[in-house]
Amino acid sequence: MRQAYPTAQVEVWAFDEHRLGLKPILRKVWSKRGQRPIATVHHRYQWLYLYAFVCPHSGLTQWFILPRVSVAWFNRALQEFAEAVGAGDNKQILLVIDGAGWHRAKQVVVPQGIHLEFLPPYSPELQPAEHLWQLSDEPLVNRKFENLDALEEALASRCNILSAMPEVIRRHTLFHWWKEA
Template sequence: MEKKLATEVEQIQTTYPDAEVQLWCEDEHRLGLKPILRRVYVPEGETPIADVHWRFKWLWLYAFVHPKTGETKAWILPYVNTELFNQVLADFAREFGLGTNKHILLAVDRAGWHTSKNLQIPEGLHLTFLPSHSPELQPAERLWTLVDEPLANQSFNSLNDLENILFHRCQSLLQQQDLIRGLTGFHWWLQIGV
């Protein structure tokens, strides 16, 4: 995988010699009213209690991460599909000023909305696909335990309540670039150098 990414970065640098090139990754994470249960420490002899009310309503977190710097960007949306992914890619490209002078190679998995014929890839953005069934190669996959922390062992009355906590968690993670870099900066990813 590292050779493939290095080759693709080199091709972009050769094609656009005056442009800044970065290597990012993106993944989606489903969150909902179904509780996330985790172990907790309690004094010996006590039984931990977590209020659970299982419901199956969901929202999705689209997260982008630049493992070299720890920079992140996230969108909270109600679905995953090609139309929403197109909007997210357009927003991402606009947010980071992609175009003639700045290019990003974005590593994504092979989800249906990533490989759709109707996908509209903005100028300056280049997609590369990770091997099928290999979440261990996706640095963005490592964000989910951090994202889930404030949601664990809680029950939410509505998706709005969940979204509010999720929004604040994402804002907090934006400020923790060293933590994100340490978590997502796979040694072979960082050797690519962009």
């Protein structure tokens, strides 16, 4: 990629989306011997999606909370991401993504300065963005949210906190084999 754009800054980013909803995320917790912890839950099947872009080398992230996954929403997220990071003639972004149908559709509009690189099928372990979910889920675990607005508020707060923690992001996403552009 450097040969094609010798004067441009080149960065390698990864992208994935994560479904979150009113169906709670349950995890084990410590409790005193002989006592059972109680987690109030109310199973409801309403969802929103966290779209995450991460640059493993710098630990920078861009987060978008969107109502669904589709080609239209993916196009919107790509456009917003390109604008946020300044992709264009002077900055080229190689974006590593999985092969989901809405990523490969003919209707996908790739903004100038963004280049998509697809992972091999069935290889989520190669995707650095997959490792963001344990961090983003932390304040949501074992909690009941009354509605999607309350969930979105907690999730937005968590994303802002994570954006200010590039070293934590690097530790979770910078694999030893992940190449710099």
